[in-house]
Amino acid sequence: MLDELPAGILGLRDRALITLGFAGALRRSELVALDVADLAFVPEGLEALVRHSKTDQDGEGHGLT
Numbered sequence: 737m738l739d740e741l742p743a744g745i746l747g748l749r750d751r752a753l754i755t756l757g758f759a760g761a762l763r764r765s766e767l768v769a770l771d772v773a774d775l776a777f778v779p780e781g782l783e784a785l786v787r788h789s790k791t792d793q794d795g796e797g798h799g800l801t
Contacts, residue, residue, distance in 0.1 A: 760784060 738754060741747040757767045766786050774785040 756782070756784065760786075762786070763790060765790075 738751050741750050753767060756762070756770075757764075766789050769788065770784060770786070774787065776783045776785075
């Protein structure tokens with residue numbers, strides 16, 4: 737799937753979103769709700785704060801590393 741995306745900035749964006757969604761086992765709604773401020777590079781890799789999900793109805797948020 738990633739190989740079929742176009743070259744350039746839009747393809748790079750789409751590759752990043754697909755890879756992050758797959759690696760974090762994120763639902764579509766969780767993925768599109770992420771903001772740049774929710775992402776942080778840490779020594780272990782990338783940390784993403786999911787502020788609201790189907791299994792977090794109170795919106796307490798949880799981090800993915």
